[in-house]
Amino acid sequence: MRFPALGPYGWNDRWEALLAEHPGCRPARVVRHDGVGLLLATPDGVVASLFSRRLDPAPTVGDWLATKGDDPAAVLPRTSLLRRRSSGSDTEQVLAANIDVVLLVCGADRPLKPGRIHRGTAVAHDAGARPVVVLTKAAVAGDAESMAMQVEEWSPGLEVLVTSALEGVGLDAVRALVRDHTVTMLGESGAGKSSLVNALIGEGTAATAAVREGDAKGRHTTTTRELHVVPTGGVLIDSPGIRSVGVWTDPDAVDATFADVDGLALECRFTNCGHDTEPGCAVVAAVTAGTLDPERLGTWRVLQREAEASTSRPPQREQRRRDE
Ligand SMILES: Nc1nc2c(ncn2[C@@H]2O[C@H](COP(=O)(O)OP(=O)(O)OP(=O)(O)O)[C@@H](O)[C@H]2O)c(=O)[nH]1
Ligand SMILES: [Mg+2]
Ligand SMILES: [Zn+2]
Missing domain, CATH: 2.40.50 (OB fold (Dihydrolipoamide Acetyltransferase, E2P))
Incomplete structure (x- = not known):
């Protein structure tokens, strides 16, 4: 070569x-x-x-x-393109190209939000990338193990890694995931994305800053996306914190995220069932039977609408703006 x-x-x-x-x-x-x-x-x-x-x-x-x-x-022709709905202006924002894995980085020092995980998963699926949840600060905050179980409940089958960058917990699993791949991160400001970069590559690679006392909000320390080579193999892209992950995807990416809902929908009496008041709806039946979380169905509805709105709009050029 x-x-x-x-x-x-x-x-x-x-x-x-x-x-x-x-x-x-x-x-x-x-x-x-x-x-x-x-x-x-x-x-x-x-x-x-x-x-x-x-x-x-x-x-x-x-x-x-x-x-x-x-x-x-x-x-050169891309293998994948990670994009989201830009907050504020209702347009597509391109995040990164040729991505294999998207780390959905969540701090154990703040409450987990199911909508955030579902949206991040849909955005990753849209790019053809593999989503993996990374819980950070496990050694110093919260109860990461039960948070990991919570994610498993919300999104059956979604991989979850429990880490603590400064304390050296779970880093080998992250290294193994990054090896031979291009990996990027999505997560709120202060979640610990840059700290993970430093733990894998060396202190001082990326700037970090303490979160606010009280609500653990970050200070938007990272302002540009930057690709770093990891010594044990692979590349990791540090990204600015984002407050919300709007989806700008194909409705199929949403279906892939909600494979359980999608599978149930096959059993509905009507092929175009809206899973609302239609007779013979298998999705509503699953909610009634307690086998489908109504909140999960709610998130599915919201993301379906966002995805349909994005496909009905003509493609727009990438907007160059900060993430917030
Ligand atoms: N003890 C401990 N602190 C951590 C860990 N990960 C992050 N932190 C702390 O959390 C704060 C925020 O971490 P950053 O890595 O700057 O967060 P970020 O996600 O890059 O934030 P933005 O760049 O603003 O999006 C810093 O004070 C870090 O030291 C960890 O694993 N253990
Ligand atoms: Mg950062
Ligand atoms: Zn139905």
Whole structure:
């Protein structure tokens, strides 16, 4: 393989073959994107690129580029694109490209919110990425083990890792998950995303700051998405905290998140059943029988509506704004 220096960034035969379609070009991976320009991992090291050309699609963190001289010439076809509904403006916001795993990072020092987990799962499924819940600060706060059981109840089958970055708990499991993959994180400010980066890569890689006393709210310490190489293999993208994960997905991604509801719906008398007042509805029957959590059905409804609204809208260009 050419360009061994990019191996740690995930360069492989797939990308090599795609680059071959751009004669005379060299590869680079987008490490950071901060409005003004790109930080690129190239065969010669990490360089800043203040490019002027408009690329379509606009490059985002995690993208592989074909570069000519110092200039990005093309974005290589993505394996996945992580996106969400931007808070405030009702548009699609692109979060990262070529993602294999999405860590839904939740602090054990604050209450878990089922809607947040379901939304994060749907956003990951939409990108074709594997969602994994990471409970942080387990050694110092809350009761992480019962929180993990709570997640299992809300989302049967969803993987959960219990960690404590500063105390060195559960980190080998995170390392094993990141190895050979591109992994990004979704979570509230102060959840401990950057602390996890530092635990895996080395103290001082990413800035962290103490959460507020009382409600454990974070201070939005991380302001850009940045890709880091993990010494034990794989890359990890640190991200700013997000208050809400709006879904901007295909309704199929929501169905994949709620496989139980989707499976029940197959048994409804009507194929277009709204699971509301229709006779012979297997979903409502499951709620009545106590085998389906009504709150889970409620979240499913909300996400279905959001997903349907996003597919009925024409695609829009990525908005460049901060996460809040
Ligand atoms: N004791 C302990 N403290 C932790 C752990 N993880 C995070 N913290 C603390 O929680 C606070 C917030 O952590 P950060 O890593 O900055 O959180 P973040 O998710 O990156 O926050 P934003 O960048 O604002 O989105 C810091 O004071 C950390 O030291 C942990 O595993 N153990
Ligand atoms: Mg941070
Ligand atoms: Zn029904």
